[in-house]
Amino acid sequence: TQLLEQSPQFLSIQEGENLTVYCNSSSVFSSLQWYRQEPGEGPVLLVTVVTGGEVKKLKRLTFQFGDARKDSSLHITAAQPGDTGLYLCALAAFMEYGNKLVFGAGTILRVKS
Amino acid sequence: NAGVTQTPKFRILKIGQSMTLQCAQDMNHNYMYWYRQDPGMGLKLIYYSVGAGITDKGEVPNGYNVSRSTTEYFPLRLELAAPSQTSVYFCASIPSSGFSTDTQYFGPGTRLTVL
Numbered sequence: 193t194q195l196l197e198q199s200p201q202f203l204s205i206q207e208g209e210n211l212t213v214y215c216n217s218s219s220v221f222s223s224l225q226w227y228r229q230e231p232g233e234g235p236v237l238l239v240t241v242v243t244g245g246e247v248k249k250l251k252r253l254t255f256q257f258g259d260a261r262k263d264s265s266l267h268i269t270a271a272q273p274g275d276t277g278l279y280l281c282a283l284a285a286f287m288e289y290g291n292k293l294v295f296g297a298g299t300i301l302r303v304k305s
Numbered sequence: 306n307a308g309v310t311q312t313p314k315f316r317i318l319k320i321g322q323s324m325t326l327q328c329a330q331d332m333n334h335n336y337m338y339w340y341r342q343d344p345g346m347g348l349k350l351i352y353y354s355v356g357a358g359i360t361d362k363g364e365v366p367n368g369y370n371v372s373r374s375t376t377e378y379f380p381l382r383l384e385l386a387a388p389s390q391t392s393v394y395f396c397a398s399i400p401s402s403g404f405s406t407d408t409q410y411f412g413p414g415t416r417l418t419v420l
């Protein structure tokens with residue numbers, strides 16, 4: 193079972209529509225990161241959320257961290273074809289040396305023009 | 306400043322062959338990671354390193370080996386390639402602090418197919 197569950201797995205929408213993707217866990221985490229990955233590229237960090245209830249905005253993207261720090265959402269307003277990609281959430285887990293990122297399976301977003 | 310670079314970009318191996326995936330970073334980051342990404346499965350940690358000479362296993366280390374003789378390079382070795390190792394491999398690094406809020410910088414990936 194995945195430590196992080198992302199939904200939906202796949203989303204295909206028209207340009208200009210709004211959408212929300214979700215990242216959920218049964219565990220409380222201290223921080224959560226959202227990444228976007230385009231085909232043939234590595235993931236690129238979009239945002240890190242740390243405080244329960246925190247809301248961060250990045251142009252048309254709005255990120256929210258749940259009050260209990262067990263879930264997060266990413267809302268895109270007026271989606272553009274350039275938003276197409278794989279959206280991954282990740283949390284930091286402590287190891288013997290430093291941290292590692294545990295990733296969800298991702299949401300594939302396709303925005304059609 | 307090239308960031309994290311990986312070579313090769315693509316490779317096809319026969320079962321039983323071996324190869325080394327190269328990873329280099331020019332940001333003087335102590336922490337480096339190797340992940341594999343399978344369709345619908347997110348990224349899984351293979352090995353990681355917190356500095357030259359220090360490496361440790363991640364979630365899926367079987368069939369792989371690593372070494373870290375310098376800060377810049379973190380190669381991943383496949384000794385006896387198996388079809389289950391068909392995947393896209395990503396190398397990543399973070400600054401020396403290793404805090405949970407640090408940004409991981411990823412390379413462009415190596416797409417490996419084992420036939």
